[in-house]
Amino acid sequence: MQNNRNYFIAIALSVLVLIVWQFFYINPRIEAERQATGQQQEAVTRDPSPGVEGVPAPAAGQAPDAALPGGAGGLEVTAVNRDAAIAASERVAIDTPSLTGSINLTGARFDDLRLKGYRETVDDDSPIITLLSPAAIETGYFVELGYVGSEAAGPVPGADTVWEAEAGAELTPQTPVTLTFDNGQGLVFTRTISVDDDFMFQVDDTVSNTSGETVSLASYGRSTRFSKPTTPSIFVLHEGLLGFFGDAGLREIDYSDVEEDGIISVEQASAGWMGITDKYWATALIPDQANPFVSRFAYFGEGRARYQTDFRADALTIPADGTVEVANKVFAGAKQVPIIDGYQDQFQIPSFDLMIDWGWFYFITKPLFYLLDFFYRLLGNFGVSILITTVLIKLVFFPLANKSYVSMANMKKVQPKMEEIKKKHGDDRMAMQQAMMELYKTEKINPIAGCWPVLLQIPVFFALYKVIYVTIEMRHAPFFGWIQDLSAPDPTSIFNLFGLLPYDVPAFLLIGVWPLIMGVTMFLQMRMNPTPPDPTQQMIFNWMPVVFTFMLATFPAGLVIYWAWNNTLSILQQGFIMKRQGVKIELWDNLRGLFRRKPKPAE
Secondary structure, eight states: OHHHHHHHHHHHHHHHHHHHHHHHHHHHHHHHHHHHHHHHHHOOOOOOOOOOOOOOOOOTTOOGGGOOSOOSOOOOOOOSSHHHHHHTSOEEEEEOSSEEEEEETBTTEEEEEEEEEEESSSSTTSOEEEEEBOTTSTTOEEEEEEEEEOGGGOOOOOTTOBOEEOTTOEEOSSOOEEEEEEOSSSEEEEEEEEEOSSSEEEEEEEEEEOSSSOEEEEEEEEEEESOOOOSOOOTTOOOEEEEEOGGGOEEEEEHHHHHHHSEEEEEEESSOEEEEEOSSEEEEEEOOTTSOEEEEEEEEOSSSOEEEEEEEEOOEEEOTTOEEEEEEEEEEEEOOHHHHHHHHHHHTOTTGGGGSOOOTTHHHHHHHHHHHHHHHHHHSOHHHHHHHHHHHHHHHTHHHHHHHHHHHHHHHHTHHHHHHHHHHSTTOHHHHHHHHHHHHHHHTOOTTGGGHHHHHHHHHHHHHHHHHHHOGGGTTOOOSTTOOOTTSOOOOOGGGTTTTSSSOOOGGGOOOHHHHHHHHHHHHHHTTSOOOSSHHHHHHHHHHHHHHHHHHTTSOHHHHHHHHHHHHHHHHHHHHHHHHTTOOOOHHHHHHHHHSOOOOOOO
């Protein structure tokens, strides 16, 4: 039993080292920086500097392939607020079941987009989520598609191009909009934009050449952002620039990395996508998969700092009196798992599901989500779904856990023989170990069997943590009572008597009801076995539930509920197996011994 305890302690402390520093220390900073973000968004200043960035044209004699969008340019804040920036340009309205906003006819930019189905807080009256905003404000974030061309092509659509639209045009799933641009030198660009009920835009361009000469041009796309999330980066979640590029696979670039490197190039690909992702929202460019392209992740620090993911397709040659067609897609919205997977299948977008950060245990995390989602759709409550899923996980691991607990029970049976060996070989460690191994062999006991269920459940624990933390389906998902968001920590605290006292407590003291329940179940589970004789082990066993209670108080409530329920099932399972093996359950004796007054040492 002593060896088993050592393994349990080692495993628990390993988990503690990996995660406590991030969540126990960072949580107060998260709250402070969220407040700072709100203040920053309100404090947008006016700057008289001109305009926003255009797409750099190739130098004289240079092929279109030599240029990429997003070079230098004067990028200054020019509007006092978002409404003023939107009102400063002609627009085409967007209205779908999922989105509301408008397309800026200058640059044909997607720079005004809000998500109807998501609010900033659990309050039904809170504002809906704003995803994209004009470049003229401090928190600008937009997606743009355009062209770079040779000198012979003349002006081509870019950041400053003013497109024409029919009066009263409105983009809905039933009514695509058509934009046109005539460059005055024989090239006419016709852009048809359509949208589905969710978050995917289809952008189909037709370029007609009536110039009498063969011209070359290349399409580009970029997702540009002038700010980044101010919450601290958490190691289990990627927020920043990302893309998937055929054989090159998935690339995830943190904001800090691209700030350091400036431009991170990606080899040319013939299939893939690229964009910018937040925890729950993302923008993604899906270039025409029929035309190879080169993509990059970039940070431009000159002038107004900005982050950009872009692509430039191979140059297209348009003969005199000829036309070419270019088909691109733009995703902008919430990272709902069924929707993302549906786009991957419907449009054959390679590995589009990796836009959601499933993590190292993808093969566990995604099936686990679908299991949770199945019970949610059946019962309408993700909290109940977590409880049922936990039971199923316990059933899967039951054979292994059964062997573990049987082995632990057998260890308790031979405890008297082990004590005899210790007394006989107490001064000879080698002889004592040999005698112990012989005893294990004779009694058919595996001394490390007790740690296997814990080792195998650690990936499941982290996979469930990923599901609860990163999937938008868990965002603002209520349980019962005071838990209105399973993806957020339990909002109550013992330090204000769970809200009875009229004051707020600091974030690091938010020790809610569910963390306390988890701590109690962990304490009871550890008391199922005899108290270790070593004083150091006793101290660790006494304090570990307290430490984990504080640590998990900063975790999503859904994960704490899972852990508390898992502990409860483990107590019942272990008690049943120990009773069946005829081994004494130490729980009640340990509890009595813990609170029994200890005799004073003799004078």
